[in-house]
Amino acid sequence: MTTRLPLAALFAALAAAPLAAGPAAAQMARTEPQEPPVKQVPTARSEVQLSFAPVVKRAAPSVVNVYASHVDKRSNARTSAMEEFMRRFFGEPDGGRGPRGERAQKSLGSGVLVDGTGLVITNAHVIDNMNEVRVALADRREFEASIVLRDSRTDLAVIRIKEPPAGLNPMPFGDADRLEVGDFVMAIGNPFGVGQTVTQGIVSALARTQVGSADYQYFIQTDAAINPGNSGGALVDLQGRLVGINTAIYSQSGGSHGIGFAIPVSMVKAVVMAAKEGLSVVRRPWLGARIQNVSPDIADSMGLDHPTGVLVASLQPKSPAEEAGLKRGDLILSVDGQPVDDPEAFGYRFALKGIQGQAKLGILRGTAKQTVAVKLAQAPETRPRDTLKVRTRSPFLGATLVNTSPAVSEDIQVDFPVEGVAVESVEDSSFAARAGLQKGDVVVSVNGMPIANTKDLAKVIAMAPTAWQIAINRGGEVMTSLFSG
Missing domain, CATH: 2.40.10.10 (Trypsin-like serine proteases)
Known part of the structure; x- marks a missing residue:
C-alpha cells in the first residue's frame, strides 16, 4: 500500500530540504566559474634560484683524492730479458720500472676528511696492498699520508696526512x-x-x-x-x-x-x-652463537604471519650468548630496539655496540617476547694462531692458515667446529686457489691424519707426499678432495 502525504506536509518537507543538506550543498549551488590564476613573471632572482650549490660549498672541501701505490724496489740486475725487450722495442721506460728498477702498482680513489688533524676515511680496497699514499685536497694541494687502520670486514680504512696544513675542513657526521x-x-x-x-x-x-x-x-x-x-x-x-x-x-x-x-x-x-684510540684493528663484540635466516617455512612452523628476525641455530659453550640465557630456537627480533630481519642486519647492529657494557636483544621464545642482556666482549683467542704461510709445492701453496679459536671464528667468519686449522686467506691464481681452497675452510685431516694445529699441517706438507687426500669443513659440511703430487 502506498502512503500519501497530505499536500501541506509535502510542501513543508520541500521547504526544509536545503537546510537538511547543510551549508556545503548550499555553497555548491551558489558556486560561480572561477577565474584562472594569474601568472606572474619572477621579479627577483631568489624566486627562481633553487640550487644544491650551498650544500656543495659546505661539503666539497672535505672530500679528497687518494692516490695509493705499491712500490717494489728491485735491482736493475734482476731485469728479465722480457722486460728488456719491452723497454727496447715498445718504448716502455725501464720495462715498467721506475728509478733503480722500482715496479709500482697504483690505485685511485676518494676519501673524506673527518678530523682537523688530518684523518681521512676511505675504502680499504683503495689502499689494499699499497705502501705509499698521497692525498690531494679539493684545492689541489697534495700531501703524503700514512695508513692508520685497515678494516677489510667493512671495506673501510683510515689514513692520516703526515703534515696536515692549518684550516682543514672536516665533514660533520649525519645520522x-x-x-x-x-x-x-x-x-x-x-x-x-x-x-x-x-x-x-x-x-x-x-x-x-x-x-x-x-x-x-x-x-x-x-x-x-x-x-x-x-x-x-x-x-x-x-x-x-x-x-x-x-x-x-x-x-x-x-x-x-x-x-x-x-x-x-x-x-x-x-x-x-x-x-x-690508536688501534690498528677494530674491536667488535662476540656473540658466540650461530644464527640463520628465517625462511617462510620456518616462520609458518613458529606461527609467524611473515618471516622476521634471525634464528639462533647453535650456541658456543661459555659464550656471551649462552651466559645471557639465549637458547637454540630463540628468535632475535631486535638489538637495542633496532629491528633485524636477517643475519647481515644483526651482524651490523651488534658490531656497532663496541666491547663495553651490554646490548639488549629482543627475542621471541615460543609465543612470549622477552629481552635478554648480552655482555659485550671481544672473542677470546684461546690458543695462539701460529700462522702458517705455505710456500712449498702442495695443494696449500699460496694459502695462509691459522689455528682456530673464537677470535679466529669472528675474524674470518668460521662457524663451528672450533678445533682445526682455518684458511685465513688464499692468493689469487695460486695452487691453493686452483685446488679450490677458500677463506674460512677448516682443514680436518690430510691423508687420514687428523690436523689439530698448524704444526701438524706443516709436518704433513714437509713429507711431500705424491698424493693428497684433504678433508675440509666448509660451513658445517665435511668434503674430501684428492690431488696428485
Whole structure:
C-alpha cells in the first residue's frame, strides 16, 4: 500500500530540504566559474634560484683524492730479458720500472676528511696492498699520508696526512638511521680520475644486504651516479653532513646504472673511533652463537604471519650468548630496539655496540617476547694462531692458515667446529686457489691424519707426499678432495 502525504506536509518537507543538506550543498549551488590564476613573471632572482650549490660549498672541501701505490724496489740486475725487450722495442721506460728498477702498482680513489688533524676515511680496497699514499685536497694541494687502520670486514680504512696544513675542513657526521627512502643525497668523489665531481639523487633503499663487497653487508642504496674512482667518497645529505661512504656500483660495464651503494655513517664512526684510540684493528663484540635466516617455512612452523628476525641455530659453550640465557630456537627480533630481519642486519647492529657494557636483544621464545642482556666482549683467542704461510709445492701453496679459536671464528667468519686449522686467506691464481681452497675452510685431516694445529699441517706438507687426500669443513659440511703430487 502506498502512503500519501497530505499536500501541506509535502510542501513543508520541500521547504526544509536545503537546510537538511547543510551549508556545503548550499555553497555548491551558489558556486560561480572561477577565474584562472594569474601568472606572474619572477621579479627577483631568489624566486627562481633553487640550487644544491650551498650544500656543495659546505661539503666539497672535505672530500679528497687518494692516490695509493705499491712500490717494489728491485735491482736493475734482476731485469728479465722480457722486460728488456719491452723497454727496447715498445718504448716502455725501464720495462715498467721506475728509478733503480722500482715496479709500482697504483690505485685511485676518494676519501673524506673527518678530523682537523688530518684523518681521512676511505675504502680499504683503495689502499689494499699499497705502501705509499698521497692525498690531494679539493684545492689541489697534495700531501703524503700514512695508513692508520685497515678494516677489510667493512671495506673501510683510515689514513692520516703526515703534515696536515692549518684550516682543514672536516665533514660533520649525519645520522644514517634517520634517512628515509626518497630523501635527496649527493655523491662527491673523483670518478675515473677526472677531478672532483658531484652527482645528485635519492635514497633508493635502506639496509641493503647480500651486496657482497664486505663481511658487514648493510648498505644505503642510491641512484646518485657512482663510478670507479668514487670509492671512498662521500654520500651527503642536504645539510652537507656525511651519511655514507660510497663503496660499490652494481654494473656489468663498470659504469653507473643508477644503482650504487654506500656504507652507513654509523659504521664509519666506529672505524674512525678505533683509529683515534690508536688501534690498528677494530674491536667488535662476540656473540658466540650461530644464527640463520628465517625462511617462510620456518616462520609458518613458529606461527609467524611473515618471516622476521634471525634464528639462533647453535650456541658456543661459555659464550656471551649462552651466559645471557639465549637458547637454540630463540628468535632475535631486535638489538637495542633496532629491528633485524636477517643475519647481515644483526651482524651490523651488534658490531656497532663496541666491547663495553651490554646490548639488549629482543627475542621471541615460543609465543612470549622477552629481552635478554648480552655482555659485550671481544672473542677470546684461546690458543695462539701460529700462522702458517705455505710456500712449498702442495695443494696449500699460496694459502695462509691459522689455528682456530673464537677470535679466529669472528675474524674470518668460521662457524663451528672450533678445533682445526682455518684458511685465513688464499692468493689469487695460486695452487691453493686452483685446488679450490677458500677463506674460512677448516682443514680436518690430510691423508687420514687428523690436523689439530698448524704444526701438524706443516709436518704433513714437509713429507711431500705424491698424493693428497684433504678433508675440509666448509660451513658445517665435511668434503674430501684428492690431488696428485
